Amino acid sequence: MSTPRLGLNNGVEMPALGFGVFQTPWDETIAAVAAALQVGYRHVATAAAYGNEREVGEAIRRSGLDRSEVFVETKAGPSLRPDRTTRVLGGRCGVETTHRMCTGHDRR
Numbered sequence: 001m002s003t004p005r006l007g008l009n010n011g012v013e014m015p016a017l018g019f020g021v022f023q024t025p026w027d028e029t030i031a032a033v034a035a036a037l038q039v040g041y042r043h044v045a046t047a048a049a050y051g052n053e054r055e056v057g058e059a060i061r062r063s064g065l066d067r068s069e070v071f072v073e074t075k076a077g078p079s080l081r082p083d084r085t086t087r088v089l090g091g092r093c094g095v096e097t098t099h100r101m102c103t104g105h106d107r108r
């Protein structure tokens with residue numbers, strides 16, 4: 001599966017089509033994300049409030065894909081300071097980079 005890419009203001013490109021894990025129970029998230037990656041998804045959208053960021057990261061690690069091939073987007077609550085966001089959310093996902101972080105105040 002090949003999807004068009006969208007350019008962000010910071011120069012990063014993200015796949016236009018993403019696999020979201022909203023309301024995916026943590027104990028089902030690894031299998032769901034693994035299946036999505038297997039069929040060609042390369043953009044996974046999660047959030048701190050979903051409680052499944054760690055499982056998203058685990059599915060990416062188990063996939064055998066190079067980490068640079070998978071775009072991770074997550075959302076944080078407004079209480080998380082911008083200077084700590086990538087480190088904290090990347091730690092929750094267990095991946096070294098969170099490509100796009102939304103605070104809930106972003107306008108699309």
